[in-house]
Amino acid sequence: MKKQQVVIFGGGTAGWMAANAMASKWSKEKIDITLIESSEIGIIGVGEGSTPRLKQFFDTLGIAESEWMPRCNASYKNGISFIDWSHKPGFESYFHPFISYTDRKTQSAFFYNSFARRKGFDVHAHPNRYFLTAYLSEKKLGPIPDYNFPFEVDYGYHFDSHLLGNFLREAAIKRGVRHIDARVTQVKQHENGDIAGLELETSAYVNGDFFVDCSGFRGELIQNTLKVPFISFDNNLFNDAAVVLPTPAQEQLNSQTLSTALKAGWAWNIPLQNRTGNGYVYSSSFCDKDQAEKELRTHLGLLDSEEEARHLRLKVGRVAHHWYRNCVAIGLSQGFIEPLEATALNLVANTIDDFIHSYEAGEFSNKHQAAFNQRVNSGFETIRDYIVAHYILNSRSDTDYWRANGENKNISESLKAILHCWYSGLNLGQEIEKQKIPTSYTAVSWYCLFSGYGIYPEGQQLQAATADVKRFNLADIDDFIKRCSANFKPHNELLEELTAPH
């Protein structure tokens, strides 16, 4: 096989993640990788929370936390607290946990009690009490246990996206990726429509056999050049704008993201070592820029602050085909589901791995393109449905935005079946299995969402639980989780260890 030239267009987190993964999998004898980015255009510079998928990504590259985390002012993340999304008494907030091995012992009690409560028995069925990472987050403990506690905990990270980009750039260049800092001014196509090469502002021309579009929301190759249609999710995800405003670092760093519902969207709070990232993701149909900024400032207690806010527009949806002709789109160019569960880099990592595998398996041809596109699309749709569920299940009625979300009927058949299953007291695990929903959200996540919002019979519909229904002693669960947590250090201490000399 002739040596292949792969050209990555864009050096945001997606571009550099792709460059590292490809350079680590493909030998330099077979494939040359070039990444072109424009430091003048820059990167989007948000996207600072991850799922455990980012840990897997770094582990596969063999990059240790002590190498990258201090350089990116990173912190650990046990999960996300959702605050004020529901106004049901007792369910005003809940925690969506990353899972730990020890949850196996407690989650059966949660499933059982949750099931009993759906049947109308008054048992404790709020998720926070059943998951180790909920407790760790409440106590600001990190997710890595002492060596004598051999049970793993899944966790994600918070990080500065500019610094992460710098780190990944260095790592990719060390792996042999050629880096060009210049604006692409024109895309040339072959007669058959394939991409031939990129013309740069310097008049240089970079040709390639295969192109990776990581140009961000612009989608320069996949959307603008190849005209792959964009499928908007705006009829069921209303948020299309964000305003961003940092605050000083927390003294004792949270080990979780906070997501607080506001009048026309929600605000994130992401603890980094040198600052706290904050932003308000909202719908411009219900709130203008100035109102959003004022509401965020009020929420943060920053009404009088001189700190300038950054405003962003979001393009929510996905392209119809992520791999088309000799181009694959990765990152914001392929689509974006709003950042509520911090899933974008999850999708980026999945797309990269799947593409590398599919391209190789087809001997560097488009043989497996259709199956790849189908898998990536279904990854997008299932995450979208989980995010949509946060909005339609909300029990707020204080603003037009929340009422419109609650009344929205534009939902997929898959989500309809999940909702029906929950409301009818049927087995949710079986429904998820039946639908073959890909791994992003398991039954635990769905149970936490429904239960965390308090989607249960209420008031008169609830009856006292009889002794045979009360199968689990909550004090035992509390005690078990508390004893497990004794093996975990304060978050700050864990972060300090990353920089301590070994």
Ligand SMILES: Cc1cc2nc3c(=O)[nH]c(=O)nc-3n(C[C@H](O)[C@H](O)[C@H](O)COP(=O)(O)OP(=O)(O)OC[C@H]3O[C@@H](n4cnc5c(N)ncnc54)[C@H](O)[C@@H]3O)c2cc1C
């Ligand atoms: C408000 C908000 C919050 C988010 N929160 C999260 C989160 O918590 N977790 C998460 O996982 N994700 C989050 N995301 C998504 C995350 O920001 C992105 O997935 C991630 O940063 C990757 O972006 P990217 O690399 O695709 O695009 P970008 O960062 O925009 O990079 C695009 C690259 O293309 C280059 N480029 C463009 N045009 C040209 C040209 N003509 N010539 C040369 N170079 C060019 C740019 O210079 C840049 O290098 C969030 C996004 C938004 C908008």
